[in-house]
Amino acid sequence: MATVDEIQAGIAGTIDLDPEVSHISAEDYALRLKYINRRERAWSEIGKWQCLIKEYNTLTSTNSGNCSISLPVDFRSLSVYPEITFDGVHTVKFPEIRPQEEAHFDKESSQYIKIMGNPYSGYTMVVNPATSDKQLASGASIKVLYFSTPASLASPADVVTCPNPEYLIEGVIADIWEAQEDARFQAAKAQANITLSNMLEFEFTPSEAAYNRGVKTYEQRYGFKWGK
Numbered sequence: 001m002a003t004v005d006e007i008q009a010g011i012a013g014t015i016d017l018d019p020e021v022s023h024i025s026a027e028d029y030a031l032r033l034k035y036i037n038r039r040e041r042a043w044s045e046i047g048k049w050q051c052l053i054k055e056y057n058t059l060t061s062t063n064s065g066n067c068s069i070s071l072p073v074d075f076r077s078l079s080v081y082p083e084i085t086f087d088g089v090h091t092v093k094f095p096e097i098r099p100q101e102e103a104h105f106d107k108e109s110s111q112y113i114k115i116m117g118n119p120y121s122g123y124t125m126v127v128n129p130a131t132s133d134k135q136l137a138s139g140a141s142i143k144v145l146y147f148s149t150p151a152s153l154a155s156p157a158d159v160v161t162c163p164n165p166e167y168l169i170e171g172v173i174a175d176i177w178e179a180q181e182d183a184r185f186q187a188a189k190a191q192a193n194i195t196l197s198n199m200l201e202f203e204f205t206p207s208e209a210a211y212n213r214g215v216k217t218y219e220q221r222y223g224f225k226w227g228k
Helices: 004-015 026-046 099-104 165-179 185-204 215-222
Strands: 053-059 068-070 075-078 083-085 091-093 112-118 122-128 141-148
Touching (some): 004 165, 026 165, 026 185, 099 112, 165 185
Antiparallel strands (some): 053 141, 068 122, 075 141, 083 091, 083 141, 112 122
16 A cells, blocks of 8 residues: 655655655646546556445335436446345346347346446436336345456545556656656556556456466366467
8 A cells, every 4th residue: 555645755865865754845746646536547547456346235215216316426347247136035137238229128127237427427227127017126225346447646645546656656756747848758658557557467366365267277178288
């Protein structure tokens, strides 16, 4: 975990040759904070990072089963099928469809959800429960796992979401030098890209303990490994 102050200190150590945050001017601190936020937002859009997954649990109205569910303000996209107790008893995983494809589904018998909205006005999950009254049961539980957008960093104690803060430090150094037309930005940008590649490899390479039935299934059935 790294705070904004720690990121600022890492940047200052290279740009100013002085890692003391107290020596950074208010103008430079504010400008670099904008760069940090921009880098973290760009990082979040590159992959489906596990650290961005959040769980949202809610209930429909106790007076009427509202089929339009307002999603959290940091919602970016679903990470898995939402689990909905549509009739108050049975919990079902509802698949997501694109709104423009809805005409291909039978609303009377098909259970699905669609996501409406945008990052600025907010997102809503609209549920088609395929119930007789076309409503969810009053008080129906809804569980949504979703990829979130990192919160904007504002105060020195705010903690960054990016799992490797060195990427933010190296990336902002590159951005500053590029803005200053300093040729060293190319080397700094290359280093930031290497750090990003390492993060991607670590993120999407299954661990030894991960549940993976891919190649192992073939080894068990046929007794050979690919490439041999």
